[in-house]
Amino acid sequence: MTELEYWSQFFSSRCRRCGDCTLLEVAFLCPQSQCPKYLFNGQCGGSLDGWCEVFPNKKKCIYVRAYNRLKPYREEESLREGYTPPRNWALDQTSSWANYFLGRDHHAGKIE
Numbered sequence: 001m002t003e004l005e006y007w008s009q010f011f012s013s014r015c016r017r018c019g020d021c022t023l024l025e026v027a028f029l030c031p032q033s034q035c036p037k038y039l040f041n042g043q044c045g046g047s048l049d050g051w052c053e054v055f056p057n058k059k060k061c062i063y064v065r066a067y068n069r070l071k072p073y074r075e076e077e078s079l080r081e082g083y084t085p086p087r088n089w090a091l092d093q094t095s096s097w098a099n100y101f102l103g104r105d106h107h108a109g110k111i112e
Contacts (some may be wrong), residue, residue: 002095009096019091020105025084027066032087034062040084 046053
């Protein structure tokens with residue numbers, strides 16, 4: 001099952017098998033594979049005109065891309081609403097689905 005999960009997430013969002021998936025929080029863009037600084041909670045502050053400071057004029061910041069994805073649905077404020085705790089590096093190379101359902105990922109302890 002873990003291999004199926006990995007390959008389906010790899011093809012859809014360049015999954016790096018971090019074991020603590022944040023696709024839902026960032027408009028189905030993965031900060032672990034698409035942000036050079038692996039940031040979970042918005043831009044680093046170094047971006048300029050929406051471009052990543054590590055890859056200026058080559059790669060848009062994933063948080064700008066997420067905002068632009070959510071704006072047509074009037075859901076862009078969802079990027080500001082919740083704080084995502086730092087990644088649990090002990091979960092690296094494990095199944096994010098299993099970690100979610102077993103309460104080991106960053107969703108553990110959140111009250112809905």
